Amino acid sequence: MNFFEHQDRARQNTQQLIGLFSLSIAVMIMAIYIATLFLFRMAPRVWWHPGIFIYVAGITIIAIAVGSLYKIAYLREGGSVIAEELGGRLLIADMADEQGRILLNIVEEMAIASGICVPEVYLLERETSINAFAAGFSPNDAVIGVTRGTLQHLNRDELQGVIGHEFSHIINGDMRLNLRLVGLLHGILFIYLTGELLWRLRGTFRLGKEDKGLPLWAFGLALMAIGSIGLLSGRLIKAAVSRQREFLADASAVQFTRNPNGLTGVLEKLQKMDSRLISPGAEAASHMFFGNALNPSFGENMFSTHPALAERIRRVGGLNVSNLPAMPSRNQMRSPSQESLTMGFAGGFSPTPEQIVNQVGSVTPEHFAHAQALLSQLPESLRLGAREQESAMAIAFALALDTENIEIQERQIAWLREVQPAELVEKTLELSSEISQLDPKIRLPLVDLAVP
Template identity: 40%
Template sequence: MNFFEQQAKARRNSTRLVVLFALAVVGIVLAIDIAVAVMAGPNWGLLAFTTLATLAVIGLGSLYRMASLRGGGDTVALQFGGTPVPQDTTDASLRRLRNVVEEISIASGTPVPSLYVLENESAINAFAAGYSPSDAAIAVTRGALDRLNRDELQGVIAHEFSHVLNGDMRLNIRLMGVLFGILMISLIGRKVLYLGGSRSRNGAAILGAALVAIVVGAIGMFFARMIKASVSRTRERLADASAVQFTRQTAGLAGALKKIGGLPDGARLSDRADAEEASHMLFGDGVGFSGLFATHPPILERIQALEPGFGGEQLERMRAQWAMAPPSGLQEDRMMGLDGHPGTLPARDGNFDVTPPMVSAQVGHPEADDYHRADAIVHAMPEALRTLARSREAVLPLVLGLLLDDDPGIRGRQLPEITARLGDAVAQGALALHRGELVALHPMQRLPLAAIAFPVLRRRPRPELETFLDTVHAVVHCDGRVSLFEYCMARLLEVQLRESLDPRNHARFGRRKPGSVRQEFATLLAVVAHAGSPGDPAAAQRAYLAGLQRVLPRDHLPYAPPAAGVLALDEVWPALDALEPLAKQAMVEAVTAAASHDGRISVAESELLRTICGVLHCPLPPGLEAAG
């Protein structure tokens, strides 16, 4: 199942969640109405009041919890006790975590998420939270950092990235919100019972009502656990399969699962309340439910899906071995020599052999080659630049330095724009970096470097981010023309940073069909075709028609190079992002056909393709194919 099919399934799961929630609410309302009828006799006015009161409690509870989660991934991680991982950490296990996450993020074509550690949890577990990749946060337990070697940690993180890519996070965070409303009845009953209704003249009636609320709340708990289990189990199997495909081997993920099954702490979290609420989004079973309530397949079943010959007796031997000497992840790294094997980058003017179905299959579904290319990109990037990308003081000059023009005349107009908005120190810092560390940067490393800088950027206050985005716009447009790279970088920064500021407002699945956005498709394909053949109108027209044939084969929309050039794309994003998932697949194939009508695509065109996919929430890995 590819990315677009998974997105479509996630949208169906969202609908299914609404239906299950509605059924749960109906069950709770009926239970309370029956209890009231038994205690007070049939009274339609009273029953109408209790029905409305119950609906109000559930609705307000869900709205309250959803409002408390509106901040997205960071909010969820902090609420569950996560400690942010410092950008400049010297802790070896935290540095290893950050390196693994950055490599997987680059391989998948997504912004680097925020990182958190659950320091008080000795079990092996993790979760990804957020509404979209732009506001995602990944949290791992201290037990995972201490017990897992690098390959195993990669397997766990790749599993969580599958949830980031496939829309599971969005579903999971909404699930937390709506289920809280179902549990409100029980919470109110327990609170009343704790405070004690006997001190009131109507104490017996109040205590009776509290007991009814607790019993009915148990029904709500039953429904909540059933909903979480029904939504989660299949997605966990899919995430395991995706992680294996992502990291090129089964040993890492299987090893992490074996340690969960073989160590005393397993995956169970010590904070029962947090584990219960987040059980559907954890890597491993953090609560201990089984049967109908199990949010994850049995641990042995998950291991055997990766290693069919593995048996329960082998797990028992591991338990006995680790009871005497618990494993140390960092020590295993040293013994196994897990220090990475970077590949090489294509030539700056290289081309890629691609086909439209091949590119659409890569969206949100990176393969071994993509991970290998990410290794190459990260390892070939100077350590000094990666350090600057993680520095709060240096990140603004670094990103702006990427946008400075090589032409001294144009650069002379860009620097005053930076000075006017962010000060002379930032402008001079950007200039120094542009002339220094950024000179030798490979074109394929520019967007990944910005991705590494993204977590630091998104933590700045909203007013600073607004000023920064205004500066980026001024720098890009100050000479009256916008290059392909300038547009790609500026647009991705605009989209991803604004989504991180208001994550919940950008979390939705589209429903529009290709036929409703014909003109937007024509504009998009015309820009791509013109960018690929700027001096050859005939070749550009052939490229345009090749793309149009993929998405609107029965339409006759004439080729017209946009007068505004690449800036014409600004008008098409909202409509195209509202396409249903499978229509986006056709769009990606159409854009690829236009960019590669001669069967090949340049590094610059691949960056435009990645930008289009990124803006439309179809993350594309950096390496499309072996360079030619």
């Protein structure tokens, strides 16, 4: 199955999610209907009243739809919205510390190897636990979020395993499903929030006639109770949707890196350390994380969005990688062979369209080593420049300059001077001289780095 088929499969999974969501709504409508009968003192004399049922069903569906559509519209901008809600800040190379730069390097290597856009990276500075997530509707708006504790407690191999796990969620289309899940379940949470509002209005209004009706706060209390049922239903849905995806992401991380020890090391550390988040947004996004982001609760095995750590370690340890090629050493990567340089999209061959399609999102140890080798050849000025907006624009212009026809190049530069600031044009000319000395195979990866 290639990258594009994975994206189609993810859309089919979204349809399954809507089925589970519809079942939860039906359960909540029945619960609210029964609560309404009791509040109006009709039960147990009357259990079926079509008029009240239609009224309750209509109001409930409208309330849930409004809550869900509002959240889905709010999430339209992609994964950055989730990252910022969780307290993350965009990690910029020239403002990052050594740990942050290592993280950015690993993300870039994985993106170049897989042939997809380099995602933005957000650092959850206040979170001291070990955790990470990927969020977005498509690889074009994907972000990867990593807690500060992850950078502090993991070595490079372990961090590489975590990033490989998150790239699996990007490549396999899990992110879109996860964001849809956040949006849809917000509608169920809206019932609880409505009940909480009515509870705060306690004593102000009454339902029904003064002598027979019950206080509005009592109905609000019932909505809170029913909303809690919806919250549990939401957790069940998240558990049903995400558990198997976590096993797939673990296996993919090992496939990408051919280093099961890195991922196993992370999971073993999670057995001894904490993966929980302090952010109030962790509940809504709990199914997106590498590890369990919530406090243990009743029915943990049933409601947990993640498989047990012991089971994940057992499965990763059981993956057969003994016959697979080992990752080259750092020295080997700095002197890539001609054979390695003909791999991936930067290779010196003429691939068919089918080969290109099948290679997108396909990460092998050779691709990963090839990406590291290419990036190691980049001058520091270009690698850092690609991460900064103005320099990235200059790199894009420099790559577009005609290096064979001086007359065309002069016309291009003249046009640039008309439409761009003088500083940007000078930066373009400065970087152009550096780019002209690079191996042509590095030009496309340089575009990948500059585009974000």
